[in-house]
Amino acid sequence: MLAGTTDGELHGSDATRCLIAPGFATLAGMxxxxxxxxxxxxxxxxxxxxxxxxxxxxxxxNYAEHARxxxxxxxxxxxxxxxxxxxxxxSDGADVPYPQATADLHHEVEMVVALGSGGSDLTPEQxxxxxxxxxxxxxxxxxxxxxxxxxxxxxWDVAKAFDHSAPVSALRPASERTPDAATVLRxxxxxxxxxxxxxxxxxxxxxxxxxxxxxxxxLKPGDLIFTGTPAGVAALQRGDxxxxxxxxxxxxxxxxx
Ligand code: MN
Numbered sequence: 001m002l003a004g005t006t007d008g009e010l011h012g013s014d015a016t017r018c019l020i021a022p023g024f025a026t027l028a029g030m031x032x033x034x035x036x037x038x039x040x041x042x043x044x045x046x047x048x049x050x051x052x053x054x055x056x057x058x059x060x061x062n063y064a065e066h067a068r069x070x071x072x073x074x075x076x077x078x079x080x081x082x083x084x085x086x087x088x089x090x091s092d093g094a095d096v097p098y099p100q101a102t103a104d105l106h107h108e109v110e111m112v113v114a115l116g117s118g119g120s121d122l123t124p125e126q127x128x129x130x131x132x133x134x135x136x137x138x139x140x141x142x143x144x145x146x147x148x149x150x151x152x153x154x155x156w157d158v159a160k161a162f163d164h165s166a167p168v169s170a171l172r173p174a175s176e177r178t179p180d181a182a183t184v185l186r187x188x189x190x191x192x193x194x195x196x197x198x199x200x201x202x203x204x205x206x207x208x209x210x211x212x213x214x215x216x217x218x219l220k221p222g223d224l225i226f227t228g229t230p231a232g233v234a235a236l237q238r239g240d241x242x243x244x245x246x247x248x249x250x251x252x253x254x255x256x257x
Pocket of ligand 1: 110
């Protein structure tokens with residue numbers, strides 16, 4: 001039985017079989033006034049099953065060098081979170097359209113953690129057990145809109161939560177392999193290295209991030225967490241090819257179009 005399942009049972013229709021129950025109830029048996037929205041999901045390395053996505057949480061300023069390059073400082077006692085909608089996830093290496101309303105689209109390569117179970121008010125010791133798998137993703141950012149939001153004290157939604165703002169790789173089950181402090185996270189654009197770090201440079205560890213989120217939200221199976229980006233964020237242009245890697249765990253290649 002794969003980690004994260006409680007009964008080994010598969011959920012969903014034959015067309016999109018999922019390892020855990022999809023995060024949102026389906027409209028099966030009901031008549032809806034508009035076509036029901038598609039249920040976002042990610043492929044799983046070594047499996048035909050999909051991982052259904054419920055929510056996407058992100059932590060900011062989780063690598064000190066990146067916080068410095070943004071002119072911010074790290075507050076270890078107060079992790080900073082924001083969210084993206086589940087349907088912002090781009091899966092299966094699909095092309096990423098250059099978004100509207102920006103002239104400064106930035107890449108932020110990040111380890112992505114997928115939760116197979118949930119909980120509230122967890123300790124870091126309890127929180128680690130929620131992890132079902134790992135991937136690598138890009139927290140795409142409209143940096144010009146973020147700068148405007150910061151200057152005005154406005155929320156970050158328009159900078160972070162736009163359509164196609166979260167390309168994510170296929171997931172590696174934690175039952176198969178887990179990263180450690182020496183695991184390398186990197187991003188190349190058009191064959192040139194842009195960002196590289198070891199996970200040991202994270203300010204808040206994965207169990208600490210999950211525990212902190214669980215004190216703010218009831219976490220559930222299907223939740224994804226972007227765990228922060230190292231230094232080296234920079235602009236992407238139409239035609240750029242990105243190659244993101246969580247060494248030995250997951251890889252994401254794609255193109256901005
Ligand atoms: Mn980020």
